[in-house]
Amino acid sequence: MKSFSGLPAAPGIAIGGITIHRSAYHLPRQEDSTTPCDPNEEWAAFLQAQEKVDAELGELCSRSTSVVAEIFSAHRMMLHDDSLSKSIHASIFENGNTAAVATHDVVEELGDLFRSFDDEYFAGRAADIIDLGQRLLVHLDAAVDPVSLNELPPDTILVAEDLRPSDLAQLSSGVVVGIALADSTPTAHSAILARSLGIPLVCALGSQVLELRPNQLAVVDGNAGELQVGRSDAGIARMKQRRSDYLETQATANDRAQQPAVTLDGLLIPVRGNVNSPQEVESAAHSGADGIGLLRTEYLFRGRSSAPSENEQREVYAKFIEQTHDHLTVRALDAGGDKPVRFLPLRHEDNPFLGLRGVRLLIEQPNLLRAQYRALQSAADEMRAATGRQVEVRFMLPMISSAEEVREVLRILGELPRGQNHIPIGIMIEVPSAALIADNLAPMVDFLSIGTNDLAQYVLATDRTNSTVARMADPLHPAVLRLIKMACDAGKAHGRPVSLCGEIAGDVAVIPLLVGLGVRELSAPLPAVPLVKQAIRTVSMDKCESLACAALACSTGQEVRALIEEQ
Amino acid sequence: MTAPLTTTVTVIHPQGIHLRVGKNLAFVANRFDATTTARNLTLSSPPINLKSILEIMKLQARTGHVILLSAKGSDAEQAIAALRDVLECPS
Secondary structure, three states: OEEEEOEEEEOOEEEEEEEEEOOOOOOOOOOOOOOOOOHHHHHHHHHHHHHHHHHHHHHHHHOOOHHHHHHHHHHHHHHOOHHHHHHHHHHHHOOOOOHHHHHHHHHHHHHHHHHOOOOHHHHHOHHHHHHHHHHHHHHOOOOOOOOOOOOOOOOEEEEEOOOOHHHHHOOOOOOEEEEEEOOOOOOOHHHHHHHHHOOOEEEOOOHHHHHOOOOOEEEEEOOOOEEEEOOOHHHHHHHHHHHHHHHHHHHHHHHOOOOOOEOOOOOEOOEEEEEOOHHHHHHHHHHOOOOEEEEEOHHHHOOOOOOOOHHHHHHHHHHHHHHOOOEEEEEOOOOEOOEOOOOOOOOOOOOHHHOOOOHHHHHHOHHHHHHHHHHHHHHHHHHHHHHOOOOEEEEEEOOOOOHHHHHHHHHHHHOOOOOOOOOOEEEEEOOHHHHHOHHHHHHHOOEEEEEHHHHHHHHHOOOOOOOOOHHHOOOOOHHHHHHHHHHHHHHHHOOOOEEEEOHHHHOHHHHHHHHHHOOOEEEEEHHHHHHHHHHHHOOOHHHHHHHHHHHHOOOOHHHHHHHHHHO | OOOOEEEEEEOOOOOOOOHHHHHHHHHHHOOOOOEEEEEEOOOOOOOEEOOOHHHHHOOOOOOOOEEEEEEEOOOHHHHHHHHHHHHHOOO
16 A cells, blocks of 8 residues: 555545546647737737636636635636736737737746745645636637546546646536645645535645556545555455544534533543634534633734723623633733734744744733733623623633743732632643643643644744645644643643643544543534544543553654554 | 825735735725835835736735835825725735
């Protein structure tokens, strides 16, 4: 068996035959004919093609979901872009090119320019431009679609360098069951579309996958981010089993989403939700989340010329407490150079991830910290007086790296008049130093919450949004696991609850390991909550703990994954 | 000849000036007669024409980048105010 590892971009497991799809990256060039052409005729031909493509895109917009329509309406705008038509006009009239050659050259040049951008997102827009160029060329009789995506055999695994949004828009999910891309990122339009179609997709697999033999049987694992070929019959049978288990588990999980998650030996693990907006707070209960384990408050502060007043914040938090099942953890404003807020003029930083952010900024601007804590406290007092409901409300500080910071925050908040109810104050463990001295920090605060996204980035010196190194930011790296263990041990020794939030809390396969390391509360992205709860219901503590011991002895993230796979 | 009106705006959109924001910017810019341009001061990029979505993508503007907007023409003032509104709308 050969396995290629990339990045998971749309969940699910697919098994099917490989079709290699080429064309997304470059357009075919029609050689210049020897007979001179009439520029006026060529220009008229271009205008006619432009009109036809406009009609096509208009049609696609009108029959698509909003996500898809938005992409094609942007394509439509590019189509009518002055700089595009001016360049094509010049190529026809000044260089004597045919409409097809002019369109090809101008679009390819733009595509190359975009691909040369350092910024991954903007480089990715090359696919949108090439997509548009292909549409124009079809109407200039210059492009032949090498594989029509409408005429593929059933159960196709589509392998390509990258896919254009138009390619995906014409797929029907019964035919293409999985997609494997050599390039691209989970934020590309192709990934967004695949998720909306429910087709598993893995990207950033590397160019070797384009050399795979067509029609051979392959497996796309959109949960793990892998493409596998050459599996034995038994292996394929296992993956089929896994796929049907996955679908079945998903159905069971959805049925039981509202029930608590209890291990086989009776330990209750609250599974809460991570939310970023009032809309998500509203949908949290529906997803089955046992309250909100991480309310990111940045949205309240972004795009305004002054900070929200204490009163404004109180009203917002009161509403959230009312909507929440039984628990709400509010994270203090986590802003900084990489997440700016307008009313705080921040100095330029060469390295914002290592700069004035999180709690460092709050200590410099203590009024923000005071207003947020007091707003939460009055909201909790008010709601308790009004409804008598006991909602557990907590306040959490981001980016703690030292005991001095904890002391300083407690001093600032300690000066405030006390509310009727104490709002527990806890810290995020997301800087390696905080994990390493967690036994010193734990007795100072009411709870700990491990943030694995930043923890993995900081301890592995890897930016997970940079596609060339993103794979190295592995939260299952034993170095990360050992830090998680240290934080859990410290919490246990001092009787402080330890929760874990971050993308990894939504990775079902990893849940037993996290529980084994000592995590007793989870906060996951909302869509993952039902499956995470179901995963907890199928394990026992002794099994989790022995898995954790074995994982801590591994020397690579890959070994840890293999270990989990064996369970 | 009057000097162009200018203003600086910090990008607040979580993904920067991505395609959708860019589309809105170009749409708004095209509603005015004024010649409107932008430069990404953080990346020291050359000025681009705000009436073109392709040019706007060339700004490669990410969250936190500082953009210099500039407008020239009879309705320059209204144009710059409208463009600023688009950039400062949080979603």
